[in-house]
Amino acid sequence: GVQHQNIRNLSGKVDSLSNTENDVASLKLQYTVVLEELEKVRKLSSSAARDLSEESPFTLVDDWWVADEKMFRFPQGVVIGDKNPECRYGNAVLSVGIYDQFTNEWGEFWTYGNCPWREGSVTFGYNNHAEDEFATVTGGRGNRASGKYSSVTGGASNKAEGWHSSVMGGVSNIASAVASSVSGGGENQATGYQASVSGGSKNTAQGDFSAVSGGSQSTAYAYGSAVSGENLNRAVAVHSSVSAGQRNQAKGEFSSVSGGWANQATHKRSSVSGGAKNTAQNVDASVSGGYLNRAVGKYASVLGGKTNFANGESSTVLGGDRNKAEGKFSSISGGMKNQALGVSTSILGGKGNIANKHYSTARNKSKKKDSESFVDGNNSTL
Numbered sequence: 001g002v003q004h005q006n007i008r009n010l011s012g013k014v015d016s017l018s019n020t021e022n023d024v025a026s027l028k029l030q031y032t033v034v035l036e037e038l039e040k041v042r043k044l045s046s047s048a049a050r051d052l053s054e055e056s057p058f059t060l061v062d063d064w065w066v067a068d069e070k071m072f073r074f075p076q077g078v079v080i081g082d083k084n085p086e087c088r089y090g091n092a093v094l095s096v097g098i099y100d101q102f103t104n105e106w107g108e109f110w111t112y113g114n115c116p117w118r119e120g121s122v123t124f125g126y127n128n129h130a131e132d133e134f135a136t137v138t139g140g141r142g143n144r145a146s147g148k149y150s151s152v153t154g155g156a157s158n159k160a161e162g163w164h165s166s167v168m169g170g171v172s173n174i175a176s177a178v179a180s181s182v183s184g185g186g187e188n189q190a191t192g193y194q195a196s197v198s199g200g201s202k203n204t205a206q207g208d209f210s211a212v213s214g215g216s217q218s219t220a221y222a223y224g225s226a227v228s229g230e231n232l233n234r235a236v237a238v239h240s241s242v243s244a245g246q247r248n249q250a251k252g253e254f255s256s257v258s259g260g261w262a263n264q265a266t267h268k269r270s271s272v273s274g275g276a277k278n279t280a281q282n283v284d285a286s287v288s289g290g291y292l293n294r295a296v297g298k299y300a301s302v303l304g305g306k307t308n309f310a311n312g313e314s315s316t317v318l319g320g321d322r323n324k325a326e327g328k329f330s331s332i333s334g335g336m337k338n339q340a341l342g343v344s345t346s347i348l349g350g351k352g353n354i355a356n357k358h359y360s361t362a363r364n365k366s367k368k369k370d371s372e373s374f375v376d377g378n379n380s381t382l
Contacts, residue, residue, distance in 0.1 A: 077116070084113030090133075095123045121145075128152070135160070140169070150175075155184070165190075170199070180205070185214070195220070200229070210235070218242070225250070233257075240265075245274070255280075260289070270295075275304070285310075290319070300325070305334070315340070320349070330355070338362070 057072075058065040077092055082099035089095075093116035100112040114123035114137075121130035128137035128144070135145035139154035150160035155169040165175035170184040180190035185199040195205035200214040210220035215229040225235035226242075233242040233249070240250035241257075248257040248264070255265035260274040270280035275289035285295035290304040300310035305319035315325035320334040330340035335349040345355035346362070353362040 082113065084115050086111060087113065087115035088117055090116055090118040090121055092120050093122065093130075097124065097126060097128070100127075125154070143167070147178075158182070173197070177208075188212070192223075203227070207238075248272070252283075263287070278302070293317075297328075308332075312340075323347075327355075327358070 057068045057070060075092065077089060078094050080096040082097065084099050095114045095116050097114035101110065103109050112127040114125065114128050116123045116130045118131065118133045118135065120134040122136040122138065123130050125137060125139040126141045128140065130137050131144060131146040132148045132150065134148060135150045137143045137145050137152045140152065140158065141156045143152040143155065143158045145152045145160045147160055147162045147165050149163055150165045152158050152160050153168045155167065155171055157172045158167040158170065159174045160167045161174065161176040162178045162180050164179045165177065166181045167173050167175050168183045170182065171186045173182040173185065173188045175182050175190045177191050177193050177195060179194045180192065181196045182188050182190050183198045185197065186201045188197040188200065188203045190197050190205045192206050192210050193208040195207065195210045197203050197205050198213045200216050202217045203212040203215065204219045205212045207220055207222040207225050209224045210222065211226045212218050212220050213228045215227065215233065216231045218227040218231065218233040220227050220235045222236060222238045222240060224239040225237065227233045227235050228243045230244050231246045233245065233247070235242050236249060236251045237253045237255060239253060240255045242248045242250050244259040245257065245261055245263065247262045248260065250257050250265045252265055252267040252270050254268060255270045257263045257265050258273045260272065261276040263272040263275065263277065264279045265272050266279065266281045267283050267285065269284045270282065271286045272278050272280050273288045275287065275293065276291050278287040278290060278293045280287050280295045282296060282298045282300060284299045285297065286301045287293045287295050288303045290302065290306055292307045293302040293305065294309045295302050296309060296311045297313045297315050299314040300312065302308050302310050302317045303319055305317065306321045308317040308320060308322065309324045310317045312325055312327045312330050314329050315327065316331040317323050317325050318333045320332065321336045323332040323335065323338045325332050325340045327340055327342045327345050329344040330342065330346065332338050332340050332347045333349055335347065335353065336351040338347040338350065338353045340347050340355045342356055342360060343358040345358065345360050347353045347355050348363045355362045
């Protein structure tokens with residue numbers, strides 16, 4: 001029994017020694033493979049490395065390294081200044097700037113650095129980000145170009161969000177639609193396709209192909225609409241325009257307000273040229289100026305004066321105060337409190353004249369102050 005036990009122990013030791021030899025052989029094989037891989041890496045590194053001491057593309061001239069007159073190609077990209085550790089750099093990018101970090105007075109930790117995130121993007125300036133392919137930010141601070149092919153040239157806190165959009169400068173401007181642009185100013189927005197804001201503050205070009213040239217708090221709402229300047233103007237309808245003034249509104253298609261204050265052109269092709277609180281409120285109606293005038297009838301017009309009404313179709317009031325051209329094709333040349341009520345009636349001037357019947361004319365001949373006349377017959381003249 002003892003001999004059998006010794007034989008079993010000896011057999012176990014032989015098996016253990018055999019396993020150990022197998023483990024050693026396996027380790028040797030793995031070590032050989034690792035050495036071979038390291039040698040491959042060393043050879044690749046050696047072949048890729050360039051000995052600048054033997055063949056350098058630079059020459060030291062007065063403490064400046066001057067490059068040879070050759071083209072340089074950097075497939076991955078170039079970063080001049082600090083690397084931004086929080087940036088996922090894209091391919092073929094260019095970035096120039098510093099990386100900064102600090103804690104503000106409220107204990108908040110902030111980091112600042114340029115970041116060209118996507119392929120072909122470029123960032124200069126301070127804390128600027130180019131966040132889509134081929135986007136560029138070439139200056140300023142805290143700007144973002146997040147649309148493909150978008151660009152921000154300078155300024156601060158500007159955003160070019162749409163494809164092919166651009167912001168050239170200013171502060172807190174946004175070009176959010178495709179091919180939209182903001183040239184400058186502050187807090188302006190171009191939100192329509194190919195819309196543009198040239199400057200000013202808090203302006204919005206909302207319609208496709210719309211434009212705001214300047215001023216403050218003005219809006220071009222519709223397709224092809226335009227506001228040229230001043231404050232609180234609105235171009236509401238398609239191809240409508242406000243050229244100047246304040247609080248003016250062009251509400252009809254192809255309507256226009258050229259200037260003044262609180263004027264409205266409410267219908268298609270209607271127009272107000274200037275003055276204050278005037279309204280052209282029918283198709284092709286117009287008010288040239290004055291105060292509180294109304295061109296109410298289709299094709300009606302008021303040229304000036306105060307509180308005049310051209311209510312009839314194709315009626316006209318040239319000026320004066322509180323005159324009313326009510327009849328179709330009626331007209332009042334001036335004066336005060338005159339009324340042309342019939343078709344093709346006319347009043348040349350004076351006060352309180354009434355041309356009531358068709359084709360009649362009232363002509364105030366009296367030299368007395370505050371005289372009045374009344375015409376009540378067809379084709380009659382006073």
